[in-house]
Amino acid sequence: MTAKNKHKLMPFLLTSLIILADQLVKGFIVKNWPLRSPGGGEFIKDVFDNDLIWIIHVRNKAIAFSLGNNLPEFLRPALFIILPLLVLAFLGWYYFKTNELSNVQRWAFAGIIGGGIGNIVDRIFRPDGVVDFISVKFYGFLGFDRWPTFNIADASVVICGILLFLTIIIFPPRPEATAR
Template sequence: MTQNTKNKLWPLSLSVLVVALDQITKALVVKYIPLLTPFSDNGIIEIFGKYLRLIHVRNKAVAFSMGAGLPDSVRFMLFSVLSLMAVIIIYIVYFRNNEFTKLQRWALCGILGGGLGNLVDRFFRWPDGVVDFIDCYFFGIFGWERWPTFNIADSAVVVCGIIFIISFIVQAVHDSKNSKSEASK
């Protein structure tokens, strides 16, 4: 096995870890925390008072419940089948691209692990939706008292996505400085 192949395979462990942690936490939530309903707040577990709570809700759409009003068949195609195809395409690009830095590979695998974690729910918890359970106080910013409830997979996508974007910005700045210093020689 070449060093390049090892460099591409090792970050996949992050994808596996994210999917495992995501599915284990979701299974625990489903087993031990009752589904939150508009008529009952039974099952809210306060971790840091109103600032961080665990609750059990289901999201049949995507981020911020976008697309919740679409028919079931359309939601399934858009949020499950097309998402799976996108994940497969990204993994193909991941293995064919030799230009990603080590940090970019790790970040991309974290994003893909989060995507796979939610895809497991979309296929195996259909039509109930993705299990979300982390509920944070949002101090009324944007008129929201609470941030939309999320899960481990969502966290991985956001955190690793930010790292991925920042790494490209840092790389572009670095490349720009190098090209300027080369031009001045």
């Protein structure tokens, strides 16, 4: 394996860690928290002794913010599994095809791919929907008292997506990099 290939493969450690952490924590939540109720006993009270963060077990059969919740059941696999798989395949293809991505952008791509896979695993293997469990107080901003409940995979996609966007805006590809 060449150094160039190692350089491109290294960020996929993050992909693997995100998938592993996401699925382990979701498994813990499914096993230990009843649906639709904050839980966790004394541990949660000791760690989160305020109204800022709740751990609550909910399921989402749609996508972000429950978009598509009212779609017919037969459309959901195509829109919520096949379409995201195509997007992830394109991201993977672009990741390996281009030499224009910076190291930070490669790690951001890997984080987005890991989060995407984490939620697709739920959509395929959890018929009750994607496991969400983090609820954060939002103080009425944008009309939300609490931000919609999310999980590690969601957080990874959002954080890495913002990081990727900022690096593209702040550090656009250099002309010499695009001329290759």
